[in-house]
Amino acid sequence: MEDFVESMLNFGGGGGDESEDGEQLPPAGETTGYKSKNLDAERRRRSRLNSNILALRAVVPNITKMSKESTLSDAIDHIKKLQNEVLELQTQLADSPGEAREKQGSASCSESFAPTDSIHYQGQVELIPLGSCKYNLKIFWTKRAGLFTKVLEALYSNNVQVLSLNTITFYGYAESFFSIEVKGEQDAVMVELRNILSSIVEVPSN
Amino acid sequence: MEDFVESMLNFGGGGGDESEDGEQLPPAGETTGYKSKNLDAERRRRSRLNSNILALRAVVPNITKMSKESTLSDAIDHIKKLQNEVLELQTQLADSPGEAREKQGSASCSESFAPTDSIHYQGQVELIPLGSCKYNLKIFWTKRAGLFTKVLEALYSNNVQVLSLNTITFYGYAESFFSIEVKGEQDAVMVELRNILSSIVEVPSN
DNA sequence: TAGGACACGTGAACC
DNA sequence: TGGTTCACGTGTCCT
Numbered sequence: 528m529e530d531f532v533e534s535m536l537n538f539g540g541g542g543g544d545e546s547e548d549g550e551q552l553p554p555a556g557e558t559t560g561y562k563s564k565n566l567d568a569e570r571r572r573r574s575r576l577n578s579n580i581l582a583l584r585a586v587v588p589n590i591t592k593m594s595k596e597s598t599l600s601d602a603i604d605h606i607k608k609l610q611n612e613v614l615e616l617q618t619q620l621a622d623s624p625g626e627a628r629e630k631q632g633s634a635s636c637s638e639s640f641a642p643t644d645s646i647h648y649q650g651q652v653e654l655i656p657l658g659s660c661k662y663n664l665k666i667f668w669t670k671r672a673g674l675f676t677k678v679l680e681a682l683y684s685n686n687v688q689v690l691s692l693n694t695i696t697f698y699g700y701a702e703s704f705f706s707i708e709v710k711g712e713q714d715a716v717m718v719e720l721r722n723i724l725s726s727i728v729e730v731p732s733n
Numbered sequence: 734m735e736d737f738v739e740s741m742l743n744f745g746g747g748g749g750d751e752s753e754d755g756e757q758l759p760p761a762g763e764t765t766g767y768k769s770k771n772l773d774a775e776r777r778r779r780s781r782l783n784s785n786i787l788a789l790r791a792v793v794p795n796i797t798k799m800s801k802e803s804t805l806s807d808a809i810d811h812i813k814k815l816q817n818e819v820l821e822l823q824t825q826l827a828d829s830p831g832e833a834r835e836k837q838g839s840a841s842c843s844e845s846f847a848p849t850d851s852i853h854y855q856g857q858v859e860l861i862p863l864g865s866c867k868y869n870l871k872i873f874w875t876k877r878a879g880l881f882t883k884v885l886e887a888l889y890s891n892n893v894q895v896l897s898l899n900t901i902t903f904y905g906y907a908e909s910f911f912s913i914e915v916k917g918e919q920d921a922v923m924v925e926l927r928n929i930l931s932s933i934v935e936v937p938s939n
Numbered sequence: 940t941a942g943g944a945c946a947c948g949t950g951a952a953c954c
Numbered sequence: 955t956g957g958t959t960c961a962c963g964t965g966t967c968c969t
Contacts, residue, residue, distance in 0.1 A: 572802070575802055576801060576802055576805070579802055579805035579806055579809070580805060582805075582809055583805055583808060583809050583812075586809055586812050586813060586816075587812065595782060596778075596781055596782055596785055599782070599785035599786060599788075599789055600785060602789060602808060602812065603785070603788055603789050603792055605812065606789075606792050606793065606808070606811065606812060606815065607792060609812065609815035609816060609818075609819060610792075610815060612819050613815060613818050613819055613822065616819065616822035616823065617822065675895050675896070675897065675898060676889075676894060676895050679885055679889075679895070680889075683882075683885075683886075688882060689881050689882050689885070690881075691881065691900075691907065692881060692898075692900050692909075693900050693901065694897075694898050694899050694900055695899065701897065703898075
């Protein structure tokens, strides 16, 4: 839209750009000051930098605003999203219950501190951190009326977003695989959540 | 090495910064030129932009040079690499129909909508009364973030008990089979519920 | 009228 | 010694 101006940065002369518009600098006076050492170099630098921002804007799918700042922000978000996606796909691809932790392709876990907790496995509830705010939650239970509702209510009351859910039921048993996302701080919440889910799912006192 | 300067981005004086040096602008002359309308705004803009570049540099793993231009270039390359990687992993995950599908059982699908804008199926809702207070509810949708949560919230707000639930997800689609139970009068509630679910599940405007 | 976004030219610092 | 990168203040265009 507006960047038609940017392409006109060699204003005035056609191809040969500068160096013809009176290069003689007045030595003594400072009134008509034509001075610069690196004027043209700086122009080219700016041009290159803008080209890069333009290219960055081209490679990021969802651009919110046509401004440099938001372009950079969107690019950052997009990179984070892609990194998480790669991580998720990798764990998904190599998810044999024996060993799945040592997979490390190329995505650097730049700032995903802490998610390398441990695999919590306590009976029927398994909670596997995937990095960022995502977890895989696996629950095995014996089917009882209203139990699934309780599980979901526990998730909601802890601000858990259910991204996807697969459940298989057979006879009186059910196993559910949640892919969940938790906003906000997670460490304490997830431990609490795991305990709640365990207490719900465990066979009561009958 | 050189970025010691960049850490000084809290510009100027301590809290109150400038604005005390004669704000009145000389209308005609230009001799004693301390003038600027948006000096501070421009400072903040530059600061924000630099912060974004810094953040971008933090999120990209392999930085070749500590310069704005190369930071942007590296970010672009990294995004392209990540996108290819995601694409490769996705096809890799989908291309193994014999092996990885079977042993996996039911791992969740990453809800990465958008990478391959395929045909969007219209979501559909099917509600089959089973007698007494029980129904079979079948929902087919194209996966979107937070959508499953909305479906469940709609069920709860209508006093629907979820007896069992089976879901299969494939690529960007999901189909869920609910076995539900509704206390109280059902005629009006179920029609209403079906409409709500349809509006949730249907592909929005685009 | 105020305000945001941008390109510009320039001095300075670093190889 | 140029070459290169950067921050700065300003004028201008566009809301």
